[in-house]
Amino acid sequence: MTDVPVGARVLRGRGWAARLIASRKFQKWAAGFLPTRGIVRREGEALFDLLSGFCQSQILMALVQFDIPQMLLARPRMVDELAQLCDVPPARMVILMRAAEALALVKQKRGGRFVLARRGAALVGVPGLADMIKHHDILYRDLADSVAFFRGETKTELADFWPYVFGGEMDADVAKTYSDLMARSQELVAEDTLRALDFSKATTLLDVGGGSGAFLEKVGRAYPKLDLMLFDLPKVAPSAAPRFAAAGMMARAQIAEGSFVHDPIPTGADAISLVRVLYDHSDTMVAALLAKCHAALADDGLLYISEPMSGGDAPERAGDVYFALYTLAMQTGKARSIAEISALCTDAGFEVIATPKPLRSFVTRCLLARKLNVNKH
CATH class of the missing domain: 3.40.50.150 (Vaccinia Virus protein VP39)
Structure with missing residues (x-):
């Protein structure tokens, strides 16, 4: 071991750590061990965010294309009204609005009306952001493969x-x-x-x-x-x-x-x-x-x-x-x-x-x- 350069030993150690973390047996143990349980959960959530990132961006794109943030800025609205204004089947509009709520862009108030959440209001207020989001359809096609x-x-x-x-x-x-x-x-x-x-x-x-x-x-x-x-x-x-x-x-x-x-x-x-x-x-x-x-x-x-x-x-x-x-x-x-x-x-x-x-x-x-x-x- 003394003949191995320090840098090489560090890299070998990092590789060993990565292989350990990639082990399903280790993951299962770490998920149940109290000191590591939170780390496992946070890393899992971060990986899932990466996995679902495209879906999240499409939710954002749909909201902007339908102009829903501007509609909600004017006044709270029910799902049926939004569905009619956007020519979207009500059941699908429910899915879109629930997804937007999960992304902290809108909030559903008592009685079922949706309003803009703080993040959604910021979306409306940032100059040019909605236009840039609409423009992203080109980038999405370029990244398809x-x-x-x-x-x-x-x-x-x-x-x-x-x-x-x-x-x-x-x-x-x-x-x-x-x-x-x-x-x-x-x-x-x-x-x-x-x-x-x-x-x-x-x-x-x-x-x-x-x-x-x-x-x-x-x-x-x-x-x-x-x-x-x-x-x-x-x-x-x-x-x-x-x-x-x-x-x-x-x-x-x-x-x-x-x-x-x-x-x-x-x-x-x-x-x-x-x-x-x-x-x-x-x-x-x-x-x-x-x-x-x-x-x-x-x-x-x-x-x-x-x-x-x-x-x-x-x-x-x-x-x-x-x-x-x-x-x-x-x-x-x-x-x-x-x-x-x-x-x-x-x-x-x-x-x-x-x-x-x-x-x-x-x-x-x-x-x-x-x-x-x-x-x-």
Whole structure:
């Protein structure tokens, strides 16, 4: 035993523990032994949650598709009324509502009327969440054959749904779908980004891939003296003008059209933001984009990055389960850790100066970097 390296002994020990836990005889004993009974129950419940996860997501999808949360927000309703409004057989609506209650989305009051539970009310209140849930029907189809998906054999629909990632022309209807979905889901991202990062040292902020200007509008309201610039595809960028006009920001806002895949980044800003942009693209494309941002900024210019990220050495559910699979289905990008993004920024000539702890990692995580002053370094 002394000739076996310590690391190998640890791995052998871990393998032994796994084999013991996998033993049906051990499981049966542990389920009846008082000190381990709770662990067995919790692990069993966790495994069953994984097993039933698809059913849970379909319950959520059905509720949103039928618009039941909005119906219950208006007033409590009986099952028969919901069945009639949704054109669902009453017996099946009972099953749907009982499942929704089990998931803590609704509650049944005395007399049989259903109301929204706290979680269901939050579902209604989160901007863009219902739209994103409806959009998931594409992802579900892409994941239908999980073995083929992970082998890379699936021709995914998501790859066609987001054609902008290739930097090419976009149909006007596709561009509107993209812009609307991004704008509605941008509010929470903007809120958490503004809580995490300070924009007070910038005088002009250029939002690259800024869509219809939802993020810039939020930053502009928080920093009234900040000048705003937006850069996005020709079919997308003009949609920001009505938003800026309605917010009274046209006097301090500029809109530039182009593709950061093919065109240089506009100059004139002392800060650039990349909000939910990097994870859409490959490492090669991200490196090229960061190099363009570096070229567009003067020395000491600031780079703000905000997007969902992988947990890195400590994988976590939002980044390493949901966003990792979503970007894999897009076939162009990936969820990166804060360390990976920091390394890409450093390679591009930036100094990372802040990586604040995320408030809600399932919404976004942020990084602030500064272009190194070549005269000082």
